[in-house]
Amino acid sequence: MHSPELSLRARLPRIRLGRPSNRLVIGIAVSAYLIISWMILKANGNPPVRFHLDASRLIDASIAIKIHVAGALSAFVIGTVLMLGVKGRGLHKTLGYGWVVAMMVTAVSSFFVVGLNGNHFSWIHGISAWTVIGLPMGVAAARRKDIAKHRKHMTGMFVGAMLVAGLFTFLPGRMMWSIFFTA
Numbered sequence: 711m712h713s714p715e716l717s718l719r720a721r722l723p724r725i726r727l728g729r730p731s732n733r734l735v736i737g738i739a740v741s742a743y744l745i746i747s748w749m750i751l752k753a754n755g756n757p758p759v760r761f762h763l764d765a766s767r768l769i770d771a772s773i774a775i776k777i778h779v780a781g782a783l784s785a786f787v788i789g790t791v792l793m794l795g796v797k798g799r800g801l802h803k804t805l806g807y808g809w810v811v812a813m814m815v816t817a818v819s820s821f822f823v824v825g826l827n828g829n830h831f832s833w834i835h836g837i838s839a840w841t842v843i844g845l846p847m848g849v850a851a852a853r854r855k856d857i858a859k860h861r862k863h864m865t866g867m868f869v870g871a872m873l874v875a876g877l878f879t880f881l882p883g884r885m886m887w888s889i890f891f892t893a
């Protein structure tokens with residue numbers, strides 16, 4: 711017999727992250743994020759970090775950044791719904807194409823955004839290039855009914871591009887961080 715606690719856990723929606731390597735990527739990214747954030751704050755004299763809401767940096771930002779953030783937030787929401795495993799082939803297909811468009815907008819718009827590495831592209835643009843190549847490959851795999859490859863491409867991109875690049879936008883001093891925190 712299952713305990714009531716166990717059966718509740720079994721009924722809760724679960725994010726399907728696919729291969730164990732995806733969990734490893736998340737673990738490494740979160741650890742790196744915490745260490746780099748600590749180093750940045752330490753280099754700035756460990757100021758007290760306070761929560762606030764101030765979108766002025768985003769409001770004053772370039773149109774490329776606004777398009778980028780709109781695409782990224784849409785891709786995050788649609789991607790999370792897809793990773794929860796939506797029922798029905800039609801809904802999965804509709805949301806899937808929506809996710810591909812949102813990810814493409816996010817990646818392509820990022821080529822018009824620089825700053826982390828002065829006026830040059832930074833390592834995050836490598837993730838954008840991988841996304842532009844990986845998205846059509848994931849769609850092609852679905853069209854030829856190679857579900858294993860389709861899942862591998864898409865979950866890999868959700869974790870490796872969406873979650874990792876998204877997490878690092880919340881490093882202290884970057885725009886997304888400054889919307890929620892002050893130091």
Ligand code: HEM
Binds near residue numbers: 775820823837841871
């Ligand atoms: C929730 C997800 C995301 C949010 C909220 C977000 C937000 C932002 C913002 C506000 C900037 C410009 C300001 C800054 O650098 O602080 C930025 C830059 C950038 N983002 Fe994102 N982003 C997300 C996901 C992604 C994804 C999935 C990719 C790649 C596919 C990406 C690639 C880039 C690149 C290449 C830059 C320019 C970095 C540089 O200055 O060199 N972002 N992002």
